[in-house]
Amino acid sequence: MRRLSPVCAILLIAACKGAEKAADTTAVAPDTAPRLVVSVPGFKVPESVRYDEEQDVFFVSNIDGNPSMKDGNGFISRVRADGTVDSLMFIAGGRDGVILNAPKGVAIVGDTLWVSDIDAARAFNRRTGEPIATVEMKRMGATFLNDVAIGPDGSVYITDTGIRFDAKGGMTHPGRDRVYRIMGRTAKVVVEGDSLGGPNGIAWDATKNRFVIAPFNSQWLFSWQTDAVQPAALATGPGGYDGLEVLADGRILVSSWADSSIHEFKGDSRRVVISGKPAPADFGIDTKRNRIAIPLFNDGTVEIWQLVR
Numbered sequence: 001m002r003r004l005s006p007v008c009a010i011l012l013i014a015a016c017k018g019a020e021k022a023a024d025t026t027a028v029a030p031d032t033a034p035r036l037v038v039s040v041p042g043f044k045v046p047e048s049v050r051y052d053e054e055q056d057v058f059f060v061s062n063i064d065g066n067p068s069m070k071d072g073n074g075f076i077s078r079v080r081a082d083g084t085v086d087s088l089m090f091i092a093g094g095r096d097g098v099i100l101n102a103p104k105g106v107a108i109v110g111d112t113l114w115v116s117d118i119d120a121a122r123a124f125n126r127r128t129g130e131p132i133a134t135v136e137m138k139r140m141g142a143t144f145l146n147d148v149a150i151g152p153d154g155s156v157y158i159t160d161t162g163i164r165f166d167a168k169g170g171m172t173h174p175g176r177d178r179v180y181r182i183m184g185r186t187a188k189v190v191v192e193g194d195s196l197g198g199p200n201g202i203a204w205d206a207t208k209n210r211f212v213i214a215p216f217n218s219q220w221l222f223s224w225q226t227d228a229v230q231p232a233a234l235a236t237g238p239g240g241y242d243g244l245e246v247l248a249d250g251r252i253l254v255s256s257w258a259d260s261s262i263h264e265f266k267g268d269s270r271r272v273v274i275s276g277k278p279a280p281a282d283f284g285i286d287t288k289r290n291r292i293a294i295p296l297f298n299d300g301t302v303e304i305w306q307l308v309r
Contacts (some may be wrong), residue, residue, distance in 0.1 A: 034274055034305040037291060038083035044075075046295035046302055048147070048243075049284035050106040050113075052126060056081050058284055058293050059090070059126075060302055061103040061115060068118060068144065068165040074100035076115065076129070079293075081286055083304050091129040098124075098131050105148035105282060107156065114156050114182075116145035121158060121182055137187050143175025147244070147282055149202045149211065151226070156182040157190070159199040161216060173198075179213070179224070195230055196222070201244030201254060201282060214241035214254050221254065221265065235265050243282035243294075255280035255294065262294065274305060 045063035052059065060077040078090035091113075093100035105116040113126040119138040124131055137145065144161045151157055162175035177196040180187050197218030205212050205223070213222040213231055219239035222231035240258030247253065252265040253273070262274040262283070279297035286293065290307045 032308045034292070034307050037304045037306050040079060040083045040085065040302045040304070041300060042085065042088065043077060043295070043300045043302060045297060046077075046281065046300065047104045047297060048106045048282035049293045049295050049302060050108060051081075051284045051286050051293070052108060053287055055127070056288065057086060058286075058302070059106050059108075059113060060295060061106050063102045063104070065102065066165055066167070066169070067102045067104070068163075069167075070101040070118060072099065072101055074103040074117065076100070076103060076106070076113075076124075079302070081289065081291075083302075091124055096130070098129075099134065104146050105158065107148035107150050109150045109154050109156065114148050114150075116148050116158050118145060119143065121145065121148070121156065121187070133185055135182055135185055135187050137180065140180075140187065140189065141176060142178075142180070145180075146199070147201045149204055151181070151204055151211075152206070152209075157202055157211065158182065159202050159213070161198050161200055163198070177215075179211075190226065191224060191228070191230065193230060200242050203244045203246045203252075205246040205250065205252075207246070207248075207250035212244060212246055212252055214244040215239075216241060216257075221252065235268075235270065237263055237265070237270055242280065245283065245285050247285070248287075253283070253285075253292070255283055262292065273307070277303070 048061040050059045058079040062075045064073050072093045074093045075089045076091035078087045103115045107114045113124045115122045119142040121135040123133040144163045146159045146161045149157045158180045160178040162177045178192040181190045197215030200216045201214035211224045221234045223234045224231040238256045238258040240256050243255040245253045260278045261272045264273050281295045281297045283294045293304045
């Protein structure tokens with residue numbers, strides 16, 4: 001196995017051709033600075049948070065161990081909007097016929113909660129937690145399924161970062177950088193290549209009819225049209241990206257492990273909105289209250305912040 005390395009410079013240069021202007025960094029004005037609402041402890045390697053507007057709850061995926069290990073002990077928590085834990089193990093591996101090893105990205109379409117789990121995508125009833133389906137993707141070469149997003153037609157899109165962790169936490173890159181699409185119960189590869197830079201976060205941008213992809217191994221955010229062979233460079237920042245959300249007005253929020261911050265991209269500008277948060281993973285947005293719920297991967301905590309605008 002080969003060691004994970006940064007994206008090759010020549011590939012990065014090629015990916016950046018035709019890119020929008022690199023974002024300029026600005027500071028957060030005091031009157032637009034977010035404030036911490038509540039810090040919720042007690043999770044076990046929280047990786048992703050997804051807000052369910054109808055039920056007014058957050059779902060939190062818990063890896064509970066090695067992100068690549070099929071140990072059967074992963075679980076999904078259900079947390080009320082005020083931060084009260086409604087059910088720590090709302091969906092739990094090894095209980096009621098549930099298989100969950102190291103759940104990461106979470107997305108909702110209809111009454112279905114889709115969860116990525118190493119090399120499979122699992123579907124659950126978002127109200128009862130009952131398992132609905134599993135789409136096995138190991139035979140397709142899936143290695144590290146990561147974030148999940150829903151396309152405009154209801155299809156499920158999942159990034160594959162291509163990495164693997166051994167028993168001692170050592171990371172290699174034996175897989176391929178990919179994005180899969182699941183329609184019905186069938187998965188297929190829709191884009192792949194080193195130019196994806198270790199794709200992590202993904203979100204649909206309804207304002208521009210495109211996906212935005214946040215790679216872990218590149219300083220560039222990418223845009224991707226579903227009929228395009230490869231993504232296009234969109235804006236640059238610190239890199240080490242994880243969580244990604246596109247707000248209703250087109251602003252892009254992304255978390256960065258490189259500088260422990262949440263960044264906002266808007267046109268040609270970029271600003272840090274929340275800083276000093278080591279290992280900020282795949283956050284969720286409370287669309288009713290304009291709040292962001294950030295899972296701190298290494299701290300076992302989810303922090304809920306009030307956004308001013």
